[in-house]
Amino acid sequence: xxxxxxxxxxxxxxxxxxxxxxxxxxxxxxxxxxxxxxxxxxxxxxxxxxxxxxxxxxxxxxxxxxxxxxxxxxxxxxxxxxxxxxxxxxxxxxxxxxxxxxxxxxxxxxxxxxxxxxxxxxxxxxxxxxxxxxxxxxxxxxxxxxxxxxxxxxxxxxxxxxxxxxxxxxxxxxxxxxxxxxxxxxxxxxxxxxxxxxxxxxxxxxxxxxxxxxxxxxxxxxxxxxxxxxxxxxxxxxxxxxxxxxxxxxxxxxxxxxxxxxxxxxxxxxxxxxxxxxxxxxxxxxxxxxxxxxxxxxxxxxxxxxxxxxxxxxxxxxxxxxxxxxxxxxxxxxxxxxxxxxxxxxxxxxxxxxxxxxxxxxxxxxxxxxxxxxxxxxxxxxxxxxxxxxxxxxxxxxxxxxxx
Amino acid sequence: xxxxxxxxxxxxxxxxxxxxxxxxxxxxxxxxxxxxxxxxxxxxxxxxxxxxxxxxxxxxxxxxxxxxxxxxxxxxxxxxxxxxxxxxxxxxxxxxxxxxxxxxxxxxxxxxxxxxxxxxxxxxxxxxxxxxxxxxxxxx
Numbered sequence: 001x002x003x004x005x006x007x008x009x010x011x012x013x014x015x016x017x018x019x020x021x022x023x024x025x026x027x028x029x030x031x032x033x034x035x036x037x038x039x040x041x042x043x044x045x046x047x048x049x050x051x052x053x054x055x056x057x058x059x060x061x062x063x064x065x066x067x068x069x070x071x072x073x074x075x076x077x078x079x080x081x082x083x084x085x086x087x088x089x090x091x092x093x094x095x096x097x098x099x100x101x102x103x104x105x106x107x108x109x110x111x112x113x114x115x116x117x118x119x120x121x122x123x124x125x126x127x128x129x130x131x132x133x134x135x136x137x138x139x140x141x142x143x144x145x146x147x148x149x150x151x152x153x154x155x156x157x158x159x160x161x162x163x164x165x166x167x168x169x170x171x172x173x174x175x176x177x178x179x180x181x182x183x184x185x186x187x188x189x190x191x192x193x194x195x196x197x198x199x200x201x202x203x204x205x206x207x208x209x210x211x212x213x214x215x216x217x218x219x220x221x222x223x224x225x226x227x228x229x230x231x232x233x234x235x236x237x238x239x240x241x242x243x244x245x246x247x248x249x250x251x252x253x254x255x256x257x258x259x260x261x262x263x264x265x266x267x268x269x270x271x272x273x274x275x276x277x278x279x280x281x282x283x284x285x286x287x288x289x290x291x292x293x294x295x296x297x298x299x300x301x302x303x304x305x306x307x308x309x310x311x312x313x314x315x316x317x318x319x320x321x322x323x324x325x326x327x328x329x330x331x332x333x334x335x336x337x338x339x340x341x342x343x344x345x346x347x348x349x350x351x352x353x354x355x356x357x358x359x360x361x362x363x364x365x366x367x368x369x370x371x372x373x374x375x376x377x378x379x380x381x382x383x384x385x386x387x388x389x390x391x392x393x394x395x396x397x398x399x400x401x402x403x404x
Numbered sequence: 405x406x407x408x409x410x411x412x413x414x415x416x417x418x419x420x421x422x423x424x425x426x427x428x429x430x431x432x433x434x435x436x437x438x439x440x441x442x443x444x445x446x447x448x449x450x451x452x453x454x455x456x457x458x459x460x461x462x463x464x465x466x467x468x469x470x471x472x473x474x475x476x477x478x479x480x481x482x483x484x485x486x487x488x489x490x491x492x493x494x495x496x497x498x499x500x501x502x503x504x505x506x507x508x509x510x511x512x513x514x515x516x517x518x519x520x521x522x523x524x525x526x527x528x529x530x531x532x533x534x535x536x537x538x539x540x541x542x543x544x
Contacts, residue, residue: 019424340479341457341477341478341479342456343456343457343478343480343481344432344478344479344480344481347428347480347516348428350515351424351425351428358456359456360456373456373457373458373477374456402425402428402429402432403432403479
Protein backbone atom coordinates (compact mmCIF):
# COMPACT_ATOMS: atom_id res chain seq x y z
CA UNK A 1 0.00 0.00 0.00
CA UNK A 2 1.51 3.34 -1.14
CA UNK A 3 1.50 5.87 1.68
CA UNK A 4 3.42 9.04 0.98
CA UNK A 5 3.54 10.05 4.67
CA UNK A 6 5.43 6.85 5.48
CA UNK A 7 7.70 7.14 2.46
CA UNK A 8 8.69 10.68 3.42
CA UNK A 9 10.03 9.37 6.73
CA UNK A 10 12.68 7.46 4.76
CA UNK A 11 14.19 10.74 3.50
CA UNK A 12 15.90 12.71 6.29
CA UNK A 13 16.53 15.74 4.06
CA UNK A 14 12.80 16.29 3.56
CA UNK A 15 12.46 17.47 7.15
CA UNK A 16 15.04 20.24 6.90
CA UNK A 17 14.30 23.93 6.51
CA UNK A 18 15.59 26.26 3.83
CA UNK A 19 15.55 30.02 4.41
CA UNK A 20 13.44 29.34 7.49
CA UNK A 21 10.74 27.49 5.54
CA UNK A 22 10.11 23.75 5.24
CA UNK A 23 11.99 22.48 2.18
CA UNK A 24 9.82 21.77 -0.85
CA UNK A 25 12.06 19.79 -3.15
CA UNK A 26 10.94 19.96 -6.78
CA UNK A 27 14.29 19.53 -8.49
CA UNK A 28 14.05 15.76 -8.77
CA UNK A 29 14.84 15.70 -12.47
CA UNK A 30 18.27 17.11 -11.62
CA UNK A 31 18.92 14.77 -8.72
CA UNK A 32 16.68 12.68 -6.49
CA UNK A 33 16.94 12.58 -2.71
CA UNK A 34 18.52 9.69 -0.84
CA UNK A 35 16.56 7.45 1.54
CA UNK A 36 18.02 6.36 4.88
CA UNK A 37 18.20 2.78 3.54
CA UNK A 38 20.79 3.89 0.96
CA UNK A 39 22.62 6.22 3.37
CA UNK A 40 22.94 3.26 5.77
CA UNK A 41 24.56 1.14 3.06
CA UNK A 42 27.12 3.89 2.38
CA UNK A 43 27.95 4.21 6.09
CA UNK A 44 28.08 0.41 6.46
CA UNK A 45 30.46 0.09 3.52
CA UNK A 46 32.99 2.57 4.89
CA UNK A 47 32.54 1.24 8.43
CA UNK A 48 32.95 -2.45 7.61
CA UNK A 49 34.01 -3.30 4.06
CA UNK A 50 36.19 -0.56 2.60
CA UNK A 51 38.88 -2.19 0.43
CA UNK A 52 39.97 -2.22 -3.19
CA UNK A 53 38.13 -4.87 -5.15
CA UNK A 54 39.05 -7.66 -7.59
CA UNK A 55 42.20 -9.74 -7.24
CA UNK A 56 42.72 -9.00 -3.54
CA UNK A 57 43.30 -12.19 -1.57
CA UNK A 58 42.41 -10.73 1.78
CA UNK A 59 38.96 -11.06 3.28
CA UNK A 60 37.98 -7.38 3.16
CA UNK A 61 38.80 -7.16 -0.52
CA UNK A 62 36.81 -10.30 -1.26
CA UNK A 63 33.81 -9.11 0.73
CA UNK A 64 33.87 -5.72 -1.00
CA UNK A 65 34.18 -7.46 -4.38
CA UNK A 66 31.21 -9.68 -3.58
CA UNK A 67 29.08 -6.68 -2.61
CA UNK A 68 30.10 -4.81 -5.75
CA UNK A 69 29.38 -7.73 -8.06
CA UNK A 70 26.07 -8.40 -6.29
CA UNK A 71 25.14 -4.80 -7.04
CA UNK A 72 25.97 -5.39 -10.71
CA UNK A 73 23.59 -8.37 -10.67
CA UNK A 74 20.85 -6.30 -9.06
CA UNK A 75 21.27 -3.74 -11.83
CA UNK A 76 21.22 -6.54 -14.41
CA UNK A 77 17.95 -7.93 -13.02
CA UNK A 78 16.42 -4.48 -12.76
CA UNK A 79 17.06 -3.62 -16.41
CA UNK A 80 16.53 -7.27 -17.41
CA UNK A 81 19.87 -7.60 -19.22
CA UNK A 82 20.67 -11.08 -20.49
CA UNK A 83 24.14 -11.20 -18.87
CA UNK A 84 25.68 -9.38 -15.91
CA UNK A 85 28.75 -8.62 -18.05
CA UNK A 86 26.52 -6.46 -20.24
CA UNK A 87 26.29 -4.09 -17.27
CA UNK A 88 29.19 -1.61 -17.28
CA UNK A 89 29.39 0.53 -14.18
CA UNK A 90 30.23 4.12 -15.14
CA UNK A 91 30.49 7.45 -13.39
CA UNK A 92 27.07 8.36 -14.77
CA UNK A 93 25.02 8.80 -17.94
CA UNK A 94 27.44 11.24 -19.55
CA UNK A 95 30.33 8.81 -19.05
CA UNK A 96 28.32 6.00 -20.64
CA UNK A 97 27.47 8.12 -23.68
CA UNK A 98 31.08 9.20 -24.13
CA UNK A 99 32.26 5.61 -23.82
CA UNK A 100 30.00 4.54 -26.69
CA UNK A 101 30.70 7.64 -28.80
CA UNK A 102 34.42 7.09 -28.41
CA UNK A 103 34.08 3.42 -29.29
CA UNK A 104 32.33 4.25 -32.54
CA UNK A 105 35.22 6.49 -33.66
CA UNK A 106 36.90 3.49 -35.20
CA UNK A 107 33.68 2.10 -36.74
CA UNK A 108 32.42 5.18 -38.62
CA UNK A 109 33.60 6.82 -41.83
CA UNK A 110 32.77 9.82 -43.99
CA UNK A 111 29.27 9.58 -45.41
CA UNK A 112 27.89 7.74 -42.37
CA UNK A 113 25.04 9.42 -40.56
CA UNK A 114 24.06 9.77 -36.92
CA UNK A 115 20.54 10.73 -35.86
CA UNK A 116 19.78 12.57 -32.60
CA UNK A 117 16.57 14.23 -31.47
CA UNK A 118 15.75 17.90 -30.93
CA UNK A 119 14.84 17.05 -27.34
CA UNK A 120 18.32 15.99 -26.25
CA UNK A 121 20.33 17.11 -23.24
CA UNK A 122 23.67 18.67 -24.21
CA UNK A 123 25.39 15.53 -22.99
CA UNK A 124 23.59 13.61 -25.72
CA UNK A 125 24.50 16.15 -28.41
CA UNK A 126 28.08 17.22 -27.81
CA UNK A 127 29.72 13.74 -27.72
CA UNK A 128 28.12 12.97 -31.09
CA UNK A 129 29.24 16.26 -32.60
CA UNK A 130 32.75 15.40 -31.44
CA UNK A 131 32.38 11.93 -32.94
CA UNK A 132 31.29 13.49 -36.26
CA UNK A 133 34.32 15.79 -36.21
CA UNK A 134 36.63 12.80 -35.66
CA UNK A 135 35.09 10.54 -38.30
CA UNK A 136 33.57 12.81 -40.96
CA UNK A 137 30.11 11.37 -40.26
CA UNK A 138 27.22 13.84 -40.24
CA UNK A 139 24.56 14.60 -37.63
CA UNK A 140 20.83 14.65 -38.46
CA UNK A 141 18.20 15.92 -36.05
CA UNK A 142 14.62 14.67 -35.55
CA UNK A 143 12.68 17.93 -35.09
CA UNK A 144 10.09 18.57 -32.37
CA UNK A 145 6.54 19.93 -32.34
CA UNK A 146 5.00 22.75 -30.25
CA UNK A 147 3.75 20.10 -27.82
CA UNK A 148 7.32 18.90 -27.30
CA UNK A 149 6.95 15.64 -29.21
CA UNK A 150 9.24 14.24 -31.88
CA UNK A 151 8.18 14.54 -35.52
CA UNK A 152 8.14 10.82 -36.20
CA UNK A 153 7.19 11.23 -39.88
CA UNK A 154 10.41 13.20 -40.40
CA UNK A 155 12.38 10.54 -38.51
CA UNK A 156 11.27 8.09 -41.21
CA UNK A 157 12.73 10.33 -43.91
CA UNK A 158 16.04 10.73 -42.07
CA UNK A 159 16.65 6.99 -41.87
CA UNK A 160 18.65 5.44 -44.71
CA UNK A 161 21.30 2.83 -45.34
CA UNK A 162 23.83 5.52 -44.29
CA UNK A 163 22.36 5.72 -40.79
CA UNK A 164 24.74 3.99 -38.41
CA UNK A 165 23.58 5.24 -35.03
CA UNK A 166 20.45 6.71 -33.46
CA UNK A 167 20.52 8.46 -30.08
CA UNK A 168 17.38 9.58 -28.31
CA UNK A 169 16.46 10.16 -24.70
CA UNK A 170 13.74 7.99 -23.26
CA UNK A 171 12.27 11.01 -21.48
CA UNK A 172 13.13 14.66 -22.14
CA UNK A 173 14.71 16.31 -19.09
CA UNK A 174 13.49 19.79 -20.02
CA UNK A 175 9.88 18.97 -20.92
CA UNK A 176 9.16 15.49 -19.53
CA UNK A 177 8.00 14.05 -22.87
CA UNK A 178 8.15 10.24 -23.03
CA UNK A 179 9.51 9.43 -26.47
CA UNK A 180 8.20 6.46 -28.52
CA UNK A 181 11.50 4.60 -28.23
CA UNK A 182 10.05 1.18 -29.21
CA UNK A 183 9.21 2.54 -32.67
CA UNK A 184 12.47 4.48 -32.89
CA UNK A 185 14.49 1.34 -32.10
CA UNK A 186 12.56 -0.93 -34.51
CA UNK A 187 12.85 1.48 -37.40
CA UNK A 188 16.56 2.07 -36.80
CA UNK A 189 17.21 -1.66 -36.75
CA UNK A 190 15.44 -2.05 -40.09
CA UNK A 191 18.17 0.06 -41.75
CA UNK A 192 20.90 -1.65 -39.72
CA UNK A 193 21.62 1.22 -37.30
CA UNK A 194 22.48 0.78 -33.63
CA UNK A 195 20.45 2.66 -31.00
CA UNK A 196 21.50 4.25 -27.72
CA UNK A 197 18.75 5.36 -25.36
CA UNK A 198 19.56 7.96 -22.70
CA UNK A 199 17.61 6.80 -19.66
CA UNK A 200 18.81 9.48 -17.23
CA UNK A 201 15.26 10.77 -16.76
CA UNK A 202 13.28 7.59 -17.27
CA UNK A 203 14.98 5.37 -14.70
CA UNK A 204 13.32 7.27 -11.83
CA UNK A 205 9.82 6.75 -13.22
CA UNK A 206 9.73 3.38 -14.97
CA UNK A 207 11.53 0.08 -15.24
CA UNK A 208 13.01 -0.40 -18.71
CA UNK A 209 13.32 -3.95 -20.05
CA UNK A 210 16.34 -3.78 -22.34
CA UNK A 211 15.71 -7.20 -23.88
CA UNK A 212 12.10 -6.46 -24.68
CA UNK A 213 13.07 -3.06 -26.08
CA UNK A 214 15.80 -4.83 -28.07
CA UNK A 215 17.92 -1.71 -27.51
CA UNK A 216 21.67 -1.80 -28.24
CA UNK A 217 22.77 0.60 -25.51
CA UNK A 218 20.91 2.06 -22.54
CA UNK A 219 22.51 4.53 -20.11
CA UNK A 220 21.36 5.84 -16.74
CA UNK A 221 22.61 7.49 -13.51
CA UNK A 222 22.16 6.27 -9.94
CA UNK A 223 21.57 9.76 -8.53
CA UNK A 224 18.36 10.16 -10.50
CA UNK A 225 16.91 7.10 -8.78
CA UNK A 226 17.63 7.61 -5.09
CA UNK A 227 21.27 6.53 -5.35
CA UNK A 228 24.50 8.50 -4.91
CA UNK A 229 26.13 10.81 -7.48
CA UNK A 230 29.18 9.67 -9.44
CA UNK A 231 27.92 6.27 -10.47
CA UNK A 232 25.77 5.03 -13.32
CA UNK A 233 25.23 2.23 -15.75
CA UNK A 234 25.86 1.53 -19.39
CA UNK A 235 23.95 -1.47 -20.66
CA UNK A 236 25.26 -2.74 -23.97
CA UNK A 237 24.39 -5.84 -25.93
CA UNK A 238 27.24 -8.33 -25.61
CA UNK A 239 27.95 -8.33 -29.35
CA UNK A 240 28.33 -4.54 -29.37
CA UNK A 241 30.46 -4.38 -26.24
CA UNK A 242 32.78 -6.98 -27.74
CA UNK A 243 33.05 -4.95 -30.94
CA UNK A 244 33.83 -1.61 -29.28
CA UNK A 245 37.44 -0.87 -28.29
CA UNK A 246 38.21 0.02 -24.65
CA UNK A 247 37.60 3.65 -23.68
CA UNK A 248 40.25 4.23 -21.04
CA UNK A 249 43.43 2.30 -20.34
CA UNK A 250 44.56 1.40 -16.84
CA UNK A 251 44.39 -1.20 -14.14
CA UNK A 252 41.38 -3.53 -13.91
CA UNK A 253 40.81 -3.51 -17.69
CA UNK A 254 43.78 -5.66 -18.76
CA UNK A 255 44.42 -9.39 -19.07
CA UNK A 256 48.16 -9.23 -19.65
CA UNK A 257 50.56 -6.34 -20.04
CA UNK A 258 54.02 -6.29 -21.59
CA UNK A 259 55.69 -3.30 -23.20
CA UNK A 260 55.13 -4.95 -26.58
CA UNK A 261 51.44 -5.69 -26.25
CA UNK A 262 48.55 -5.60 -23.82
CA UNK A 263 45.57 -7.90 -24.03
CA UNK A 264 42.36 -6.63 -22.61
CA UNK A 265 40.22 -8.16 -19.91
CA UNK A 266 36.85 -9.71 -20.70
CA UNK A 267 33.60 -7.86 -20.29
CA UNK A 268 32.65 -5.97 -18.22
CA UNK A 269 36.16 -5.15 -16.93
CA UNK A 270 37.41 -4.13 -20.37
CA UNK A 271 35.44 -0.89 -19.88
CA UNK A 272 36.13 -0.40 -16.20
CA UNK A 273 39.69 0.92 -16.01
CA UNK A 274 41.00 1.98 -12.62
CA UNK A 275 39.48 1.65 -9.16
CA UNK A 276 35.75 2.14 -9.60
CA UNK A 277 33.31 3.98 -7.34
CA UNK A 278 32.94 0.86 -5.20
CA UNK A 279 30.75 2.31 -2.48
CA UNK A 280 28.68 4.12 -5.11
CA UNK A 281 28.09 0.91 -7.05
CA UNK A 282 26.97 -0.93 -3.92
CA UNK A 283 24.70 1.97 -2.92
CA UNK A 284 23.29 2.02 -6.48
CA UNK A 285 22.21 -1.58 -5.89
CA UNK A 286 20.59 -0.56 -2.60
CA UNK A 287 18.75 2.30 -4.34
CA UNK A 288 17.35 -0.12 -6.90
CA UNK A 289 16.19 -2.38 -4.06
CA UNK A 290 14.58 0.59 -2.37
CA UNK A 291 12.69 1.76 -5.45
CA UNK A 292 11.52 -1.75 -6.25
CA UNK A 293 10.30 -2.17 -2.67
CA UNK A 294 7.95 0.73 -3.34
CA UNK A 295 7.20 -0.55 -6.81
CA UNK A 296 7.40 1.22 -10.15
CA UNK A 297 3.69 0.79 -10.87
CA UNK A 298 2.80 2.53 -7.62
CA UNK A 299 5.42 5.22 -8.28
CA UNK A 300 4.14 5.91 -11.80
CA UNK A 301 0.51 6.05 -10.80
CA UNK A 302 1.17 8.41 -7.86
CA UNK A 303 3.47 10.65 -9.90
CA UNK A 304 0.86 10.89 -12.66
CA UNK A 305 -1.61 12.04 -10.04
CA UNK A 306 0.85 14.74 -8.92
CA UNK A 307 1.43 15.77 -12.55
CA UNK A 308 -2.29 16.12 -13.24
CA UNK A 309 -2.87 18.04 -10.01
CA UNK A 310 0.18 20.31 -10.50
CA UNK A 311 -0.75 21.07 -14.11
CA UNK A 312 -4.30 21.96 -13.17
CA UNK A 313 -3.32 24.13 -10.21
CA UNK A 314 -0.51 25.99 -11.99
CA UNK A 315 -2.75 26.74 -14.96
CA UNK A 316 -5.10 28.66 -12.65
CA UNK A 317 -2.40 31.37 -12.53
CA UNK A 318 -2.97 34.08 -15.12
CA UNK A 319 -0.17 34.37 -17.66
CA UNK A 320 1.42 31.04 -16.82
CA UNK A 321 2.41 28.98 -19.85
CA UNK A 322 3.50 25.35 -19.71
CA UNK A 323 6.09 24.10 -22.21
CA UNK A 324 5.82 20.42 -23.07
CA UNK A 325 2.17 19.45 -23.30
CA UNK A 326 2.42 15.95 -24.72
CA UNK A 327 -0.09 13.44 -23.42
CA UNK A 328 2.86 11.14 -22.88
CA UNK A 329 4.92 12.78 -20.19
CA UNK A 330 6.30 12.24 -16.71
CA UNK A 331 5.95 14.44 -13.65
CA UNK A 332 7.88 17.43 -15.01
CA UNK A 333 6.29 20.83 -15.47
CA UNK A 334 8.34 23.41 -17.36
CA UNK A 335 6.75 26.85 -17.34
CA UNK A 336 7.14 30.60 -17.61
CA UNK A 337 5.15 33.51 -16.19
CA UNK A 338 4.33 36.09 -18.87
CA UNK A 339 7.66 37.61 -19.89
CA UNK A 340 9.21 37.32 -16.43
CA UNK A 341 12.71 35.82 -16.51
CA UNK A 342 12.83 32.30 -15.01
CA UNK A 343 15.85 33.31 -12.93
CA UNK A 344 13.72 35.87 -11.10
CA UNK A 345 10.93 33.39 -10.40
CA UNK A 346 13.43 30.79 -9.19
CA UNK A 347 15.11 33.33 -6.88
CA UNK A 348 11.81 34.22 -5.17
CA UNK A 349 10.80 30.54 -4.87
CA UNK A 350 14.16 29.77 -3.25
CA UNK A 351 13.47 32.42 -0.61
CA UNK A 352 10.27 30.50 0.14
CA UNK A 353 12.16 27.22 0.58
CA UNK A 354 11.02 25.83 -2.77
CA UNK A 355 13.72 24.20 -4.88
CA UNK A 356 13.07 24.30 -8.63
CA UNK A 357 15.45 24.45 -11.54
CA UNK A 358 15.59 27.48 -13.78
CA UNK A 359 17.43 28.08 -17.03
CA UNK A 360 17.84 26.15 -20.23
CA UNK A 361 18.19 22.75 -18.48
CA UNK A 362 21.22 21.90 -20.66
CA UNK A 363 18.84 21.71 -23.61
CA UNK A 364 19.43 25.01 -25.40
CA UNK A 365 18.04 23.80 -28.76
CA UNK A 366 14.62 23.34 -27.10
CA UNK A 367 14.71 26.88 -25.65
CA UNK A 368 15.75 28.26 -29.06
CA UNK A 369 12.79 26.44 -30.60
CA UNK A 370 10.38 28.18 -28.21
CA UNK A 371 12.41 31.44 -28.43
CA UNK A 372 12.72 31.74 -24.65
CA UNK A 373 15.83 32.14 -22.43
CA UNK A 374 14.75 29.22 -20.30
CA UNK A 375 11.96 27.94 -18.10
CA UNK A 376 11.16 27.28 -14.47
CA UNK A 377 11.03 23.52 -14.08
CA UNK A 378 9.25 21.76 -11.23
CA UNK A 379 9.83 18.01 -11.26
CA UNK A 380 7.92 15.80 -8.86
CA UNK A 381 8.95 12.54 -7.26
CA UNK A 382 6.98 9.86 -5.43
CA UNK A 383 7.87 11.44 -2.07
CA UNK A 384 6.30 14.80 -2.95
CA UNK A 385 2.77 15.77 -1.93
CA UNK A 386 -0.17 17.77 -3.22
CA UNK A 387 0.27 20.11 -0.25
CA UNK A 388 3.77 20.88 -1.54
CA UNK A 389 2.31 21.61 -4.96
CA UNK A 390 -0.07 24.05 -3.24
CA UNK A 391 2.97 25.78 -1.71
CA UNK A 392 4.52 26.02 -5.16
CA UNK A 393 1.38 27.57 -6.60
CA UNK A 394 1.25 30.11 -3.77
CA UNK A 395 4.96 30.81 -4.29
CA UNK A 396 4.53 31.39 -8.02
CA UNK A 397 1.63 33.75 -7.32
CA UNK A 398 3.80 35.68 -4.89
CA UNK A 399 6.65 35.83 -7.41
CA UNK A 400 4.24 37.13 -10.03
CA UNK A 401 2.97 39.79 -7.66
CA UNK A 402 6.48 40.93 -6.71
CA UNK A 403 7.92 40.83 -10.20
CA UNK A 404 5.10 42.22 -12.34
CA UNK B 405 31.21 60.77 -2.44
CA UNK B 406 33.76 57.99 -2.20
CA UNK B 407 32.84 54.43 -3.06
CA UNK B 408 32.96 53.59 0.63
CA UNK B 409 30.58 56.44 1.49
CA UNK B 410 28.11 55.27 -1.13
CA UNK B 411 28.37 51.69 0.06
CA UNK B 412 27.68 52.78 3.64
CA UNK B 413 24.71 54.76 2.44
CA UNK B 414 23.34 51.65 0.67
CA UNK B 415 23.90 49.53 3.79
CA UNK B 416 22.04 52.16 5.81
CA UNK B 417 19.10 52.08 3.37
CA UNK B 418 18.86 48.32 3.44
CA UNK B 419 19.03 48.18 7.24
CA UNK B 420 15.55 49.70 7.31
CA UNK B 421 14.02 46.66 5.67
CA UNK B 422 12.57 44.09 8.01
CA UNK B 423 12.72 40.97 5.86
CA UNK B 424 13.83 39.53 2.55
CA UNK B 425 10.59 40.48 0.86
CA UNK B 426 11.11 44.18 1.44
CA UNK B 427 14.74 43.91 0.33
CA UNK B 428 13.78 42.08 -2.84
CA UNK B 429 10.89 44.41 -3.59
CA UNK B 430 13.24 47.39 -3.31
CA UNK B 431 15.74 45.73 -5.62
CA UNK B 432 13.05 44.79 -8.11
CA UNK B 433 11.83 48.40 -8.12
CA UNK B 434 15.38 49.64 -8.69
CA UNK B 435 15.65 47.20 -11.56
CA UNK B 436 12.38 48.35 -13.08
CA UNK B 437 12.97 52.08 -12.75
CA UNK B 438 16.39 52.54 -14.18
CA UNK B 439 17.19 52.72 -17.87
CA UNK B 440 20.65 51.40 -17.26
CA UNK B 441 22.26 51.28 -20.66
CA UNK B 442 21.82 52.82 -24.07
CA UNK B 443 20.45 50.24 -26.49
CA UNK B 444 23.36 50.76 -28.90
CA UNK B 445 25.68 49.26 -26.27
CA UNK B 446 23.63 46.08 -25.80
CA UNK B 447 25.86 44.31 -28.27
CA UNK B 448 27.23 40.80 -28.42
CA UNK B 449 30.71 42.09 -27.48
CA UNK B 450 29.42 43.84 -24.34
CA UNK B 451 27.56 40.78 -23.12
CA UNK B 452 28.64 38.77 -20.10
CA UNK B 453 27.16 35.32 -20.26
CA UNK B 454 26.07 33.84 -17.00
CA UNK B 455 24.44 30.49 -17.57
CA UNK B 456 20.97 31.89 -16.87
CA UNK B 457 20.69 35.65 -17.05
CA UNK B 458 22.62 37.88 -19.41
CA UNK B 459 24.43 41.02 -18.32
CA UNK B 460 25.62 43.84 -20.59
CA UNK B 461 28.26 46.32 -19.45
CA UNK B 462 29.53 49.45 -21.15
CA UNK B 463 32.21 51.80 -19.82
CA UNK B 464 33.50 55.21 -20.87
CA UNK B 465 35.85 57.78 -19.41
CA UNK B 466 34.57 61.24 -18.49
CA UNK B 467 36.86 63.76 -16.73
CA UNK B 468 39.19 61.06 -15.41
CA UNK B 469 36.26 59.10 -14.01
CA UNK B 470 34.86 55.83 -15.32
CA UNK B 471 31.16 55.90 -16.11
CA UNK B 472 29.47 52.51 -16.26
CA UNK B 473 26.13 51.60 -17.76
CA UNK B 474 24.74 48.08 -17.69
CA UNK B 475 21.64 45.96 -18.04
CA UNK B 476 20.33 42.43 -17.61
CA UNK B 477 17.42 40.41 -18.93
CA UNK B 478 16.48 39.33 -15.37
CA UNK B 479 15.02 41.98 -13.10
CA UNK B 480 16.59 40.89 -9.79
CA UNK B 481 19.97 40.81 -11.49
CA UNK B 482 19.19 44.26 -12.89
CA UNK B 483 18.39 45.53 -9.40
CA UNK B 484 21.76 44.39 -8.10
CA UNK B 485 23.43 45.94 -11.13
CA UNK B 486 21.76 49.22 -10.25
CA UNK B 487 23.26 48.99 -6.77
CA UNK B 488 26.72 48.12 -8.07
CA UNK B 489 26.66 50.91 -10.62
CA UNK B 490 25.61 53.39 -7.99
CA UNK B 491 28.67 52.41 -5.97
CA UNK B 492 31.25 52.14 -8.73
CA UNK B 493 30.25 54.48 -11.52
CA UNK B 494 31.64 57.98 -11.83
CA UNK B 495 34.71 57.14 -9.75
CA UNK B 496 38.45 57.29 -10.38
CA UNK B 497 39.84 54.08 -11.89
CA UNK B 498 42.21 53.48 -9.00
CA UNK B 499 39.39 53.67 -6.43
CA UNK B 500 37.37 51.17 -8.46
CA UNK B 501 40.33 48.79 -8.64
CA UNK B 502 40.84 48.98 -4.86
CA UNK B 503 37.18 48.81 -3.87
CA UNK B 504 35.79 45.72 -2.19
CA UNK B 505 32.31 44.30 -2.67
CA UNK B 506 31.60 42.94 0.78
CA UNK B 507 28.79 45.48 1.21
CA UNK B 508 26.67 43.11 -0.91
CA UNK B 509 26.92 40.57 1.96
CA UNK B 510 25.93 43.25 4.43
CA UNK B 511 22.71 44.05 2.59
CA UNK B 512 21.69 40.40 2.53
CA UNK B 513 22.22 39.69 -1.15
CA UNK B 514 25.27 37.50 -0.77
CA UNK B 515 23.70 34.51 -2.53
CA UNK B 516 23.43 36.47 -5.77
CA UNK B 517 27.18 37.00 -5.86
CA UNK B 518 28.07 33.36 -5.41
CA UNK B 519 30.30 32.23 -8.30
CA UNK B 520 27.97 29.29 -8.85
CA UNK B 521 24.84 31.40 -9.14
CA UNK B 522 25.26 31.61 -12.90
CA UNK B 523 23.74 35.09 -13.20
CA UNK B 524 26.76 36.86 -14.64
CA UNK B 525 27.20 39.20 -11.66
CA UNK B 526 30.54 37.85 -10.52
CA UNK B 527 31.87 38.22 -14.04
CA UNK B 528 30.32 41.66 -14.18
CA UNK B 529 32.28 42.88 -11.16
CA UNK B 530 35.43 41.42 -12.67
CA UNK B 531 34.62 43.27 -15.87
CA UNK B 532 34.10 46.59 -14.04
CA UNK B 533 37.53 46.22 -12.49
CA UNK B 534 39.08 45.25 -15.82
CA UNK B 535 37.74 48.44 -17.39
CA UNK B 536 39.11 50.42 -14.46
CA UNK B 537 42.53 48.81 -14.89
CA UNK B 538 42.48 49.59 -18.61
CA UNK B 539 41.59 53.26 -18.01
CA UNK B 540 44.13 53.52 -15.21
CA UNK B 541 46.83 52.48 -17.67
CA UNK B 542 45.67 55.21 -20.07
CA UNK B 543 45.91 57.84 -17.34
CA UNK B 544 49.53 56.97 -16.75
